[in-house]
Amino acid sequence: MEVPAHWLQKDGTPVSCTEKLLVLRQNWDELQGVLRDAFEDAVLIGVDEAVMKQLLTEMVAALPSPRAGGTQ
Numbered sequence: 001m002e003v004p005a006h007w008l009q010k011d012g013t014p015v016s017c018t019e020k021l022l023v024l025r026q027n028w029d030e031l032q033g034v035l036r037d038a039f040e041d042a043v044l045i046g047v048d049e050a051v052m053k054q055l056l057t058e059m060v061a062a063l064p065s066p067r068a069g070g071t072q
Contacts, residue, residue: 003028 003025007015015021035056042052 001032 007021007024009015015024039049039052039056043049
């Protein structure tokens with residue numbers, strides 16, 4: 001999956017700061033690699049692909065917000 005063309009802020013405007021965009025791109029690339037490795041390892045070990053994808057989806061959905069109060 002390619003890096004998103006636009007990173008939208010809560011108000012719908014795109015992030016435009018070059019340094020912030022660099023951090024987002026680096027995080028995206030790193031996360032994609034880690035997820036790919038974890039997925040491939042699980043499947044090669046014998047975990048069902050659909051089950052592993054569901055577990056990863058649930059993990060992301062359960063991430064708490066870093067904002068005060070932890071709300072999403």
